[in-house]
Amino acid sequence: MVQTPAQPIRAVSTPGSRWTVYVLRPVWLARREIALSLLLLAALGCGWTVGGWPLALMVALSLASLLVMPGVRGAVGALLWRARVIRRWDSAARYAGLATHNDRVPRVMGVTRTAAGERLRVRLPKGSAAVDVEDRVPWLTSSLRASAVRVAADEDNAQYATVEVIRRDPLDAFGVLTWPWAAAAEHGWVSSAWEPIPVAVAENGDTVMVALLGGSAGGSAELAGPDDPDGGRRR
16 A cells, blocks of 8 residues: 555645646656656667667667766766655655645755765745744654754745755764864965864764854865965965
């Protein structure tokens, strides 16, 4: 038996609404995979039509050879991974009860890999706020099969929120942690005390920066090499 979340649509269920919920929505969420499959079938079909199975085989081998290229393989892998994350989020948001009365859920606008899992930038539907998503964190965590979920509202635009999906402890993979700039003296790197420096690793795998004398903790923290025009010193 297929398990589906409850539908919050207030109108009476009709064949059109069922078609939208059970056909159009899944097809839309899988549109990237469907588009890649159709392009592949179209290329093989054209090869078969023009030159029979020998040309179709050559087309298949040519397409397969593209996946050997790191850039192409990485782009295709990132596209499929992003599509899978979006589908997981859409399903989890509906099971967590985040769908509005007109069947809208927070929409994923951006996905980033982190050492702990994924970072999602979501756009909230009208009538919703980041606190609504935060209130459903236990249900989101269970539906996403994650160890924790963190929600933070966008400081510049309240219609957006950042969702941290924690799937693993990044500190477990590091073993004995060393200071990222421990080898600075050996390489001749010099950094100004006015710039932020790394002091720790957060639970999501990001480096925690601290400004000693001034500046912003969220600013650049790159060490300058000895061959830099300013002698490796930051101003």
